[in-house]
Amino acid sequence: MFSLSEGDQRYQQQYQQHFQAASEYLDELTEFDTMLAGELRPLWQDLKGKLKYEVIPGAGYTMSTRTRVEFRDYLTLLYTKVHQQVSSESQLHNELYLMAIDVEMMTARFFDISSSEYGVMGLSASQRAIDPLRMANAFNRQLRKLEKMGIPRNLKRQLERVETKWRFIEDSVVNYKDEAAFLTVFFNKKQIGKILTESTDLIAAT
Structure with missing residues (x-):
């Protein structure tokens, strides 16, 4: 968002907040999976100092191609490992958690491609593990499956909200269409993540 908004300071602040949150999540992961956290931590520590946007003539606010590739590799590893860990336990709160992760990863790829000079051509075979269409x-x-389950009414309403917001951005995210819609994608993906988190809390409270 910082890149696509051509350096809007509001998104720079959020960018820094996300840095802090990522480090905190990694600390939390250590309590549950020491090996995975140990694998990710040095990669993240190395990336943190490189994930900076610079003004490049003719390209605007962007990051170096090398850093972009390294970050894609990091996200691919993170996505693959988390899915392997969480999907092994078929519980409703885990399914909602994975749905939230998938939305984050799909929209992250949308923003990545939208701000990249080479678009999808710059993706390696391994990085295509994050496949928005699939x-x-x-x-x-998963939405259809949950609709057919006997879930609480308040949770069902939450998922209906998720579906409404997802339908609004799905085509842009999956097909990398309408890059000018990045504000709409950003807003709705944040709302979807919030709703799915609230839904997980609802399950914990029942």
Whole structure:
């Protein structure tokens, strides 16, 4: 968002907040999976100092191609490992957690491609493990599955809100269409993440 908004300071502040949150989540992960946290931590520590946007003539606010590649590799590893860990336990709160992760990863790829000089051509074979089309199809199947389950009414309403917001941005995210819609994608993906987190809390309270 900082890049696509051509350096809007509001998003620079959020960018820094996300840095802090990422480090905190990694600390929390250590309590649950020491090996995975140990694998990710040195990669993240190395990346933190490189994830800076610079003004490049003719390209605006962007980051170096090398750093972008390293960050894509990091996200691919993170996505793959988390899915392997969480999907092994088929529980409703885990399914909602994975749905939230998938939305974050799909929209992250949308913003990545939208701000990249080379677009999808810059993706390596391994980085294509984050495949928005495949992930969107799985997300839609999961929504259908949850609709058929005997879930509490308040949770069902939450998921209906998720679906409404997802339908609004799905085509742009999956097909990298309408890059000018980045504000709409950003707002709705934040709302989807918030709703899914609230839904997980609802399950914990029942």
